[in-house]
Amino acid sequence: MRALYRWACVVALPVTVAGCGTSAIGTHARAAQASGTALSEAREVLLTRHREALEAASVETAGQARDVRVRRIRDEHARWTPAGEMMDVARAALRSWVSAIALAHAADDGNTWTPHLLRAAARLAQLWNPLVRALAALGVEAPEMPPGMRALVDAAAGGE
Amino acid sequence: MDAWMVVSSVLEILARLVPGFLAAFSGSQSDDEAIERARGLVPAATSPALDGQLQDAIDALEENS
Numbered sequence: 001m002r003a004l005y006r007w008a009c010v011v012a013l014p015v016t017v018a019g020c021g022t023s024a025i026g027t028h029a030r031a032a033q034a035s036g037t038a039l040s041e042a043r044e045v046l047l048t049r050h051r052e053a054l055e056a057a058s059v060e061t062a063g064q065a066r067d068v069r070v071r072r073i074r075d076e077h078a079r080w081t082p083a084g085e086m087m088d089v090a091r092a093a094l095r096s097w098v099s100a101i102a103l104a105h106a107a108d109d110g111n112t113w114t115p116h117l118l119r120a121a122a123r124l125a126q127l128w129n130p131l132v133r134a135l136a137a138l139g140v141e142a143p144e145m146p147p148g149m150r151a152l153v154d155a156a157a158g159g160e
Numbered sequence: 161m162d163a164w165m166v167v168s169s170v171l172e173i174l175a176r177l178v179p180g181f182l183a184a185f186s187g188s189q190s191d192d193e194a195i196e197r198a199r200g201l202v203p204a205a206t207s208p209a210l211d212g213q214l215q216d217a218i219d220a221l222e223e224n225s
Contacts, residue, residue: 029194036201043203050210054217078212087206098198104167105191 034146
């Protein structure tokens with residue numbers, strides 16, 4: 001019987017420590033991972049389509065004077081720069097969120113930091129739909145806001 | 161060594177392995193791992209990459225002319 005108790009303790013301790021229970025910090029970190037994955041995928045598609053658009057502009061002006069071709073390529077590029085800048089603003093918001101998560105973890109105080117983490121997540125969430133619209137205007141299908149992030153932001157809005 | 165001792169030793173070994181298997185196959189991560197992974201998933205800057213593609217397209221004109 002003593003062996004069984006011992007076994008139960010050996011099982012229970014590591015399972016608990018390994019994170020089967022979800023901490024606030026872990027929840028934020030996983031939602032930030034999903035957001036990073038979604039932004040990275042959108043970035044790759046944006047870069048691919050931008051390169052294709054510049055190639056198309058080059059083909060379209062083949063045989064014309066060089067400065068005409070350069071101007072056409074620059075004009076095409078200019079259509080894409082706002083989406084690129086918006087992507088970078090979203091990236092900065094994601095970096096701030098991840099840094100806040102790391103600080104909260106280092107401080108070992110998820111509860112005190114929770115409002116800061118939720119605000120950081122909300123900043124990225126506010127940028128998500130404008131980014132999706134900017135990408136859609138260029139024919140780039142952007143990913144929806146990850147469910148984990150939406151749940152955090154909805155929870156924050158419900159708690160205010 | 162009685163049968164209980166053998167069973168308990170086997171169970172103890174399994175118990176030490178289970179959390180690792182759970183973490184590996186269920187995708188569960190410690191907070192440290194989750195934060196590190198989140199850092200690694202922040203994408204690179206986009207505007208400089210777009211500018212680089214613009215420059216490549218202009219350079220390609222010169223190569224082809």
